[in-house]
Amino acid sequence: MIDTLELAGIPPQDEALRPAIRSFLEETVGGLAPEIRARSWMGFDAAFSRALADRGWLGLTLPVEYGGAGKGPFARFVLAEELLGAGAPVSAHWIADRQSGPLILKYGTEAQKRFYLPRICRAEAFFCIGMSEPGSGSDLASIRTRATRTDGGWVLNGSKIWTTNAQRSHYMIALARTSGEPADRHKGLSQVVVDLSLPGVTVRPIRDVAGDAHFSEVFFDNVVLAPEALIGDEGQGWAQVNAELAFERSGPERVYSSMVLLEGWLAHCRALGAGGARQAAPLGRILASLAVLRAMSIAVTAKLARGENPALEATLVKDLGTEAEQMIPRIIGDILAASPEVPMPASLGRTLAYLEQMAPSFSLRGGTREILRGILARGLGLR
Numbered sequence: 001m002i003d004t005l006e007l008a009g010i011p012p013q014d015e016a017l018r019p020a021i022r023s024f025l026e027e028t029v030g031g032l033a034p035e036i037r038a039r040s041w042m043g044f045d046a047a048f049s050r051a052l053a054d055r056g057w058l059g060l061t062l063p064v065e066y067g068g069a070g071k072g073p074f075a076r077f078v079l080a081e082e083l084l085g086a087g088a089p090v091s092a093h094w095i096a097d098r099q100s101g102p103l104i105l106k107y108g109t110e111a112q113k114r115f116y117l118p119r120i121c122r123a124e125a126f127f128c129i130g131m132s133e134p135g136s137g138s139d140l141a142s143i144r145t146r147a148t149r150t151d152g153g154w155v156l157n158g159s160k161i162w163t164t165n166a167q168r169s170h171y172m173i174a175l176a177r178t179s180g181e182p183a184d185r186h187k188g189l190s191q192v193v194v195d196l197s198l199p200g201v202t203v204r205p206i207r208d209v210a211g212d213a214h215f216s217e218v219f220f221d222n223v224v225l226a227p228e229a230l231i232g233d234e235g236q237g238w239a240q241v242n243a244e245l246a247f248e249r250s251g252p253e254r255v256y257s258s259m260v261l262l263e264g265w266l267a268h269c270r271a272l273g274a275g276g277a278r279q280a281a282p283l284g285r286i287l288a289s290l291a292v293l294r295a296m297s298i299a300v301t302a303k304l305a306r307g308e309n310p311a312l313e314a315t316l317v318k319d320l321g322t323e324a325e326q327m328i329p330r331i332i333g334d335i336l337a338a339s340p341e342v343p344m345p346a347s348l349g350r351t352l353a354y355l356e357q358m359a360p361s362f363s364l365r366g367g368t369r370e371i372l373r374g375i376l377a378r379g380l381g382l383r
């Protein structure tokens with residue numbers, strides 16, 4: 001498996017996007033407090049997403065005929081790397097741009113593509129992912145939300161939980177049972193797009209340990225959906241969701257969640273003029289790990305660019321990437337705590353506190369560490 005992850009480089013035409021993105025970010029995000037920038041893909045700012053859209057940077061990989069830029073995965077890699085490195089508030093458009101748009105492109109009807117994709121590219125349609133339910137997270141095939149076919153379309157009943165941005169999105173792509181029983185597992189599941197303003201949809205935000213409310217519980221009480229709410233084929237929801245999870249896991253975002261903290265801590269070390277082993281050795285460890293992960297993430301992007309399916313390699317990068325994201329606040333926190341007499345900027349303390357609180361979630365969202373390792377074991381023929 002590992003020998004399929006070959007070292008690759010970013011093509012010059014994609015690398016050439018970087019300076020314009022960087023100067024745009026300097027203008028728009030450069031002045032934000034680090035503890036705000038540390039939220040990055042949890043930071044919701046519709047105006048920022050529209051500003052990106054105005055520059056043609058949403059739907060980079062979607063075809064031009066649907067409002068996209070028609071570029072390849074390396075362009076998206078460069079953009080994502082710059083956005084996350086700067087701590088830009090990308091949450092409003094992130095899910096639509098990363099996975100709902102590509103999912104609709106792959107499985108949607110022509111009418112669905114013409115309706116949703118241009119709106120995604122203009123930052124007018126924000127999406128959320130309705131997979132997890134109370135009692136069905138890792139064991140996704142056991143979901144109970146049901147879409148029942150009627151003469152006029154579908155009626156949706158059930159609930160979802162931990163739905164990022166449900167309270168601020170226009171649409172959810174929900175996994176629902178359209179035939180059979182939960183015991184039928186992968187069979188009989190389908191994906192439907194739900195307009196979250198419809199009667200019968202109730203969205204209740206959940207506050208996390210850091211005090212933010214970025215995800216919600218969502219309840220469906222006899223929500224009437226049109227026939228064209230179905231995405232792809234009825235009963236193919238499991239295969240489609242797995243394709244969607246491959247879009248979700250194959251970007252560089254599982255490596256960069258702690259970059260704003262790292263940058264703040266480096267600035268603090270430089271300001272102190274502090275050399276010596278206490279900082280240098282752990283910093284070397286962090287950089288070594290980030291350099292390898294970046295090379296692996298570029299190699300995954302190269303597989304995408306060749307039209308190959310990097311689902312297994314992306315799983316590997318996500319597992320290792322989230323470990324690095326969790327290691328950074330742990331190491332920096334330990335070093336700062338070992339010298340309580342040295343004053344540090346209040347914003348560095350707040351950024352560290354935020355990341356220390358959030359770090360456990362890095363290896364939960366998008367599939368837990370144990371689930372990813374099970375997928376890797378299967379890839380090695382061990383299960």
Ligand SMILES: Cc1cc2nc3c(=O)[nH]c(=O)nc-3n(C[C@H](O)[C@H](O)[C@H](O)COP(=O)(O)OP(=O)(O)OC[C@H]3O[C@@H](n4cnc5c(N)ncnc54)[C@H](O)[C@@H]3O)c2cc1C
Pocket residue numbers: 128129130131132133135136137138139161162163164165215361364365366367368369370371374
């Ligand atoms: C910040 C954040 C954002 C999220 N956003 C979304 C979203 O937008 N949409 C969405 O649908 N979901 C979202 N989720 C939910 C996320 O996908 C689930 O939390 C995750 O899949 C785990 O499911 P669970 O919480 O039900 O935990 P469980 O599945 O109950 O797992 C609990 C623990 O048991 C372990 N475990 C479970 N099964 C096994 C097994 N077979 N072998 C070994 N260990 C196992 C798990 O690894 C975990 O440590 C989000 C979660 C977080 C933290």
